[in-house]
Amino acid sequence: MRPDLERDYVEYVQARLPRLHRTAYLLCADAFQADDIVQATLTALYVNWKRATSADNLDGYVHRILVRRYLDERRRGWSRVLLGDRLPEVSAPAGHDVEERDALVTALRALPKGQRAAVVLRYLDDLSIEATAAALGCSAGNVKSQCSRGLAALREVLDGRHPVAVATKAKER
Numbered sequence: 001m002r003p004d005l006e007r008d009y010v011e012y013v014q015a016r017l018p019r020l021h022r023t024a025y026l027l028c029a030d031a032f033q034a035d036d037i038v039q040a041t042l043t044a045l046y047v048n049w050k051r052a053t054s055a056d057n058l059d060g061y062v063h064r065i066l067v068r069r070y071l072d073e074r075r076r077g078w079s080r081v082l083l084g085d086r087l088p089e090v091s092a093p094a095g096h097d098v099e100e101r102d103a104l105v106t107a108l109r110a111l112p113k114g115q116r117a118a119v120v121l122r123y124l125d126d127l128s129i130e131a132t133a134a135a136l137g138c139s140a141g142n143v144k145s146q147c148s149r150g151l152a153a154l155r156e157v158l159d160g161r162h163p164v165a166v167a168t169k170a171k172e173r
Contacts, residue, residue, distance in 0.1 A: 001049065009049045013042060016059070019125065020066060026120040027070045029109050040069045063127065063135035067117050074113065107157040115150030122147050 001009070020041065024034035044065050045052055055061040108116055114136075121132045122143065133140045 037069045041066045060131045060134035118146035119150040
């Protein structure tokens with residue numbers, strides 16, 4: 001790769017890496033798998049960087065690669081194999097933020113893949129409907145439908161178990 005193209009690639013990746021990792025984590029709910037997905041995404045982007053720079057929406061192009069890598073990982077049987085006889089202990093400070101995050105991640109994991117991808121890209125990654133549609137390779141109407149169903153399912157799960165949501169609903173009445 002030419003030095004100027006490589007410099008542009010490095011600048012792009014440095015600016016977007018935290019966001020890409022967050023998106024991958026929200027899709028798969030596993031930090032190590034998110035690292036693998038982001039690495040595969042960036043490798044594919046590097047190989048096709050010259051073509052990628054000519055895309056109308058580079059962020060959408062990269063998000064589409066990311067979602068496809070996530071779906072590829074889900075299709076592999078070995079991705080569900082746990083190595084070792086027990087899960088490692090994870091310590092986290094007790095607090096309301098941890099409980100809220102855990103409830104949200106659990107609810108996201110319960111959504112079907114299409115709804116989860118649409119909700120994560122649209123609302124947690126703050127992409128427009130068109131950019132989300134481009135990343136997922138579907139129509140804008142499909143994104144709206146998937147988001148609507150996903151948000152309804154999240155509301156149903158979180159309103160029933162989440163004390164803050166229940167308290168807020170009680171105040172509204």
